[in-house]
Amino acid sequence: MAQSNRAEELRAENIAVSLRDVSKMYSREAPAVTNADFEVHDGEFVFITGETGSGKSTLLKMIMHELKPTSGEINVLGFDLNRIRHGKIPKFRRNLGIVFQDFRLLRDRNVYENVAFAQRIIQVPGKDIRKNVLDALDMVGLADKYKRKVTQLSGGEQQRVALARALVNKPLLLLADEPTGNLDADTAWDIMQLIERVNEIFGTTVIVVTHDRGIVSRMHKRVVEMKQGEIISDSGEIDPYYEGYDELPDYQDVDADGYEYEE
Amino acid sequence: MGTSMRNNNSIFSGIHRAFSTLFYTLWQGIKYLWRNKGYTLASIATISSCLFLFGIFFSVVLNFEHMVKSAEKDVSVTVFFKDGVTEDQINQLKIAVEERPEVSKVKYVSADEAWKEFSKDYLGDYADGFTENPLEGSENLEIYLNDVSKQADLVSYLEGIDGVREVNRSELTANTLSGANSLIGYISMAIIAILFVVSLFLISNTVASGIISHKDEITIMKYIGATDFFVQAPYVFEGIIIGFIGSIIPLVLIWYLYHKVIALVNGKFAILSSLLSFLPLKVVFHDLVPISVALGVGIGFLGSMFTIRKHLHV
Structure with a gap:
């Protein structure tokens, strides 16, 4: 059973994500994540920050069940990810919207087809797809470019398409792994504003992994900070006056995979 | 009624989705x-x-x-006879063989008929050069079987009959x-x-x-x-x-x-x-x-x- 008693209790308490003493060890390497403990409530907006190799992307991958923890318990949206059956994973993932640093768009298709692809996968009836896709594109400001090939779009526009694809299925939880890592500062800010709007309008729970200190300090959201696989600080629920924002370390400019980012 | 309609709609929608997928x-x-x-x-x-x-x-x-x-069906077992065996004796054997259950047809072929058939099949006009029947003494019984698997039994029966010179069978061909x-x-x-x-x-x-x-x-x-x-x-x-x-x-x-x-x-x-x-x-x-x-x-x-x-x- 994917839905254990614990998972049901957490849902009853409106806890979208719960990690309890979670560790992840890759073979013969230092642990990527050590004893991570935190909860995210429905509708929260959380940044996970840290240097390269701090374990933030590993943590996100465990939340989306791409990786399994070595130990500890993970419950996401009522699914006990330690015990989830293979056949239930698609059902779990349909509650997620995932955005990557490298956009991961289908380069041989146009904007509309990229977004519609997400709807087809979850078997939305054809007649509803067009409306849903155009609504999603409208939300990210690309309704007028739906026929364009994605290769003809700028980086910021491509990330908007990826965001539209992540949102078109109306996810309960939006996970973004360095969504602004390949974008200039202004475009990055636009994308973050868009994600914030989704959080505010639809109440979608949002977890953003980023090393971009500037964005984190401007957004005034909850910040979970990681270092060498451990959570070293958690600002807790939204606190616009959190003083820690000014004390965030100035991370080196690298992307999610640890490669130095070239301006 | 409302619930039943909703259930039907849901079933149709499920079938529609399955086909669409x-x-x-x-x-x-x-x-x-x-x-x-x-x-x-x-x-x-x-x-x-x-x-x-x-x-x-x-x-x-x-x-x-x-x-x-x-x-197997068409090639018969052919029985040739020793010199001195009369046509009556051959006819008696024909009647006896016809009564056997594995036999479908027995045909008597006289020496003249045998020569006529051979010359027609293989010699054509060249046969006119022969004044005498080279197949003299080759009168035979062509025996057709309805069960080829019994051929060996029939052959041993025929070989045991007095006056039979040779029994040709299709077993080798088959x-x-x-x-x-x-x-x-x-x-x-x-x-x-x-x-x-x-x-x-x-x-x-x-x-x-x-x-x-x-x-x-x-x-x-x-x-x-x-x-x-x-x-x-x-x-x-x-x-x-x-x-x-x-x-x-x-x-x-x-x-x-x-x-x-x-x-x-x-x-x-x-x-x-x-x-x-x-x-x-x-x-x-x-x-x-x-x-x-x-x-x-x-x-x-x-x-x-x-x-x-x-x-x-x-």
């Missing part, structure tokens, strides 16, 4: 084939060659079996034909087995290259919540379509060539025309079409499933 994944499979043209053509060509050879061997084996059966038939069968099985392995390998490669080139798409599908069926079905359809097309092409070729080859063989070996009785194409196709299509589709399915299990971890 099936057609969507089928369409994706067709698109993958097109995107992967080189490999697709190579796979279709290989499986077509394989099934073409299978079709040829199948037709040959089937026709051989038919010929063996015809030969055994030779059966032996040749088995040999063709074994050789064809070996060749077909090798070709099937090659076909499986090629289809597997085609599907694998498709999976590798769609790696990003598969990853995205996985993150969005695609089911295993949704991700895997296009590749299964890809293999099945390759197998299906690969089975239809050789059938069309055989359909086109069958009569031409028969006409050619009959023309070249007219002397054996009585032995070479070919089956109509309809009879051959009755079994060949379903077997070929099943083999093609089966190889395509197995090739793609094998590859999916190896390369596609959803």
Whole structure:
């Protein structure tokens, strides 16, 4: 059973994500994540920050069940990810919207087809797809470019398409792994504003992994900070006056995979 | 009533979704084939060659079996008699043999009739040069059986009768034909087995290259919540379509060539025309079409499933 008693209790308490003493060890390497403990409530907006190799992307991958923890318990949206059956994973993932640093768009298709692809996968009836896709594109400001090939779009526009694809299925939880890592500062800010709007309008729970200190300090959201696989600080629920924002370390400019980012 | 209507709507909606997914994944499979043209053509060509050879061997084996059966049915046991055996004695034996249950027909052939038939079949006008019957003393009984398996019993019965000089039987012919038939069968099985392995390998490669080139798409599908069926079905359809097309092409070729080859063989070996009785194409196709299509589709399915299990971890 994917839905254990614990998972049901957490849902009853409106806890979208719960990690309890979670560790992840890759073979013969230092642990990527050590004893991570935190909860995210429905509708929260959380940044996970840290240097390269701090374990933030590993943590996100465990939340989306791409990786399994070595130990500890993970419950996401009522699914006990330690015990989830293979056949239930698609059902779990349909509650997620995932955005990557490298956009991961289908380069041989146009904007509309990229977004519609997400709807087809979850078997939305054809007649509803067009409306849903155009609504999603409208939300990210690309309704007028739906026929364009994605290769003809700028980086910021491509990330908007990826965001539209992540949102078109109306996810309960939006996970973004360095969504602004390949974008200039202004475009990055636009994308973050868009994600914030989704959080505010639809109440979608949002977890953003980023090393971009500037964005984190401007957004005034909850910040979970990681270092060498451990959570070293958690600002807790939204606190616009959190003083820690000014004390965030100035991370080196690298992307999610640890490669130095070239301006 | 409202609940029942809602349930019905939900069932219809579920069926609609299932069909829509099936057609969507089928369409994706067709698109993958097109995107992967080189490999697709190579796979279709290989499986077509394989099934073409299978079709040829199948037709040959089937026709051989038919010929063996015809030969067994048509070639009689022939009884020749010692000098001094009278026509009355031969007629008495004829009556006795006719009463045996395995015998369907007994025909008395006099020496004159034997010569007439031989000269007509093999000598034509040259027979006019003979003033005397060279087959004098060759009067015989031609015995036709309704159960060829009892031939040996009948022959030993006939050989035990006083006055019988020689009993000619078709067993040797039948055994030779059966032996040749088995040999063709074994050789064809070996060749077909090798070709099937090659076909499986090629289809597997085609599907694998498709999976590798769609790696990003598969990853995205996985993150969005695609089911295993949704991700895997296009590749299964890809293999099945390759197998299906690969089975239809050789059938069309055989359909086109069958009569031409028969006409050619009959023309070249007219002397054996009585032995070479070919089956109509309809009879051959009755079994060949379903077997070929099943083999093609089966190889395509197995090739793609094998590859999916190896390369596609959803």
